[in-house]
Amino acid sequence: MAKRTAGERVIKDEEPRVYFNCSKCPAYCCSIYERVKVTKRDIARLAKHFGVSEEMARRRYTHDHDGERVLNRVKDAIFPETCAFLDQRTRGCTVYLARPGVCRGYPGRSRCAYYDVLQFERRQQDDENVVPVVTITFRPVHEEEHSDADSTETIEVWGEEDKTADAVKDPAPIFAAEDRAAERLPRGKRPRR
Ligand code: SF4
């Protein structure tokens, strides 16, 4: 899950989500980010929720990932992986009241890009139950100058390994959407965030 950045507004639980509805979403935010960072306070909240010591909560529900403490993940029914606390049938958070701070703040603005993608594809496919399976990969991008006899232009080059001419012509997509018309999700999920 993305970190909250300065200036983002946390939408309080009781505030209406005007432009997105977590209860009608397969929980992209719980699934496509490989890490949900937890603080000591988050671990203490989980420990209280489960009635265990903070050390036990830390060991049982989190692990180290590149020097950060993050929530555990499991294989998912829709995405390759998801948060261990996601109910994979209802797509709701099973520790909603004890969820970490980053989950409370997400998406930190009035729109959720993933909910927009979901709605967009449902309209495109004319199917209210289709689920575009979105993955996100973060790659470095840098600019290179390319010249021919007529001109010089600056283009963005995507990723260290993609410097070949073919890769420049056909850069790897940030969003790889795959429509799975068969995915039908239950209604009435508990709202998250
Ligand atoms: S914040 Fe966005 S991606 Fe996450 S559950 Fe809500 S609508 Fe879906």
Ligand code: SF4
């Ligand atoms: S909202 Fe719940 S299920 Fe989703 S990432 Fe946070 S703790 Fe996990």
